[in-house]
Amino acid sequence: MMMIMEVEVSSKFKLEKAVCNHGFFMMAPNTWHPSTKTFVRPLRLLNNNTDQVKRMLRLSKEDEEAVEAFHKLHSDAADKGFGRLFRNPSLFEDIVKTFLLCASRFEDSLGRAEKLCNLNPERKRGRRKRAQVNFPTAHEVLSFGMSKLERTLGYRCDVIFDLATDVVSGRVDLDRWENSITDGDELYKELIHRKGIGNFVASNILMCIGFYQRVPLDSETTRHIKQIHHHCGVNKVTDEMVKDIYDKYAPFQTLAYWFELLEYYESKVGKLCLLEKADYKKVTGSLIEKRISSSSSSSIHICDNLVI
Numbered sequence: 595m596m597m598i599m600e601v602e603v604s605s606k607f608k609l610e611k612a613v614c615n616h617g618f619f620m621m622a623p624n625t626w627h628p629s630t631k632t633f634v635r636p637l638r639l640l641n642n643n644t645d646q647v648k649r650m651l652r653l654s655k656e657d658e659e660a661v662e663a664f665h666k667l668h669s670d671a672a673d674k675g676f677g678r679l680f681r682n683p684s685l686f687e688d689i690v691k692t693f694l695l696c697a698s699r700f701e702d703s704l705g706r707a708e709k710l711c712n713l714n715p716e717r718k719r720g721r722r723k724r725a726q727v728n729f730p731t732a733h734e735v736l737s738f739g740m741s742k743l744e745r746t747l748g749y750r751c752d753v754i755f756d757l758a759t760d761v762v763s764g765r766v767d768l769d770r771w772e773n774s775i776t777d778g779d780e781l782y783k784e785l786i787h788r789k790g791i792g793n794f795v796a797s798n799i800l801m802c803i804g805f806y807q808r809v810p811l812d813s814e815t816t817r818h819i820k821q822i823h824h825h826c827g828v829n830k831v832t833d834e835m836v837k838d839i840y841d842k843y844a845p846f847q848t849l850a851y852w853f854e855l856l857e858y859y860e861s862k863v864g865k866l867c868l869l870e871k872a873d874y875k876k877v878t879g880s881l882i883e884k885r886i887s888s889s890s891s892s893s894i895h896i897c898d899n900l901v902i
Contacts, residue, residue, distance in 0.1 A: 599643060599644050599647065601644050601647050601648060601651075601653060603651075603653060604658065606675065607653075608675055609631060609633065609651075610631050610865075610867035611674075611675045611676060611678070612651045612652065612678045612680060613626060613633050613650075613651070613680050613867070614626060614680075614865070614866040614867035615676065615678070615679060615680055615852070615856055615866065616679050616680045616681075616852070617695065617700060617703070617877070618680050618681060618682055618688070618691060619633075619680045620704060620871075620874040620877075621691055621694070621703070621704055621707040621708075622704075622707045622708040622710075622711045622729070623635045623636055623711050623726050623727065623728055623729055624682070625726070625871075626867070628867060628868045628869060628870060631867065634726070635683075635726065635728075636726045636727070636728040637683060637728075638683070638728065638731075646683035646684075647683075649681065649682075649683055649684075650680065650681060650682060650683055651678065651680070652678040652679070652680075652681070652804075656804065657678065657804070660677070660804065660806075660846070661677035661678060663846070664677050664843070664846040664849050664850075665677060667842075667843050667846060667850075668843055668846070668849070668850055668853065670853070671849070671850070671853045674853075674857075676849075676853050676856065677849065679801060679802075679848075679849065679852060681802045682729070684731075684768075685768045685771065685772050685799075685802060685803070686731065686732055686757075686758075686761060686768060687729045688798075688799065688802040689757060689795075689799055689802075690710075690729075690735075690754055690757070691703075691707060692794075692795050692798045692799065692802075693750050693753055693754055693757075693790065693795065694706045694707055694710075694747070694750065695798075696750070696794060696795060696812075699875075699878070700874070700875060700877065700878045701874075701875035704874060704875065706746065706747055706750075707729075709746045709747075710729070710730060710746060710747065711727050711728065711729055711730070712727060713730065713738050713742065713743075713746060714727040714728060714729075714730050714734060715734070715737075732757070732758040732761040732762050733758075733762055735754065735755065735758035736755070736758050736759060736762060740755055743755055752789075752790070753789060753790030753791075756789060756790070771799075771803065772803050778800050778803075778805030778807055778808070779807075781799075781800060781803070781805070782796050782797070782800060782808060785799055785800075793808075793810070793811050794810045794811055794812045796808075797809065797810035797811070797848070798810045801848050805845075806845060806846045806847060806848040806849050807844065807845050807847055807848070808847070808848065809836050809840060809847050809848050809851045810848070811831065811833075811836070814855070814878065815831065815836075815851070816830075816831045818851075818854065818855055818858065819831045819835060819836065819839070822854060822858065823835075823839055836851075859877055863876055863877055
């Protein structure tokens, strides 16, 4: 069923800037059409579907205030219209996709997200061949069973199944994480004690919620700090190094880091909003560096200025 919704945005809002800035937008069931600058994906039929759209594009009053405050600290980001990091319609989907991104080639992460969507029972109900299936809920993940998840996701199935179990049972209240906790450090301490959650996953969850103080540390962060900030001689990038570079943008350190990362990617592969799906696998710093070295690559329709 096609639903028509209108969401009010500011005069400075650009859809491609709000969507094409994080690997999430490339992961199923999210689909970006570069020729028309249109974003397409299924949504759950909830009481207020516009909330899902506002969450993905960060259109709340608090998000607008955060963008304005960040732009006052970072003139380059303001000039480029960067300040909203794309996320998914739900925090559960954000967390599962973060697990899929861990210790994995980006191409493999993309594949696992698509396979996970294809486990959805909607695929088996004789729906039209080209109809999109949605990302599974926690209840649906449990219905797949551990053996099917393991065949699809490998060792990541354990932490994802455990998260779904705790969400369904009520042991984990994602709404509390997202809407009731006002201290990012408090939530970080809670997250870091969960099985399978280290610095990268915990910091990424905070980023998705809107706490930007902790830069997620992974191999890509390490590559970026060493290369862009000239720390090539160090063996390990530390929290202190990250703080020295980004604390001047507090409390938006992650936004400042991500702006640099996005600028680097687009300087090498072109605007992400113009990439075709087949080229998504090229968008990692390690692959970019290898290419440089070797040469020395319900549904919702959101149009450019209107949500339909």
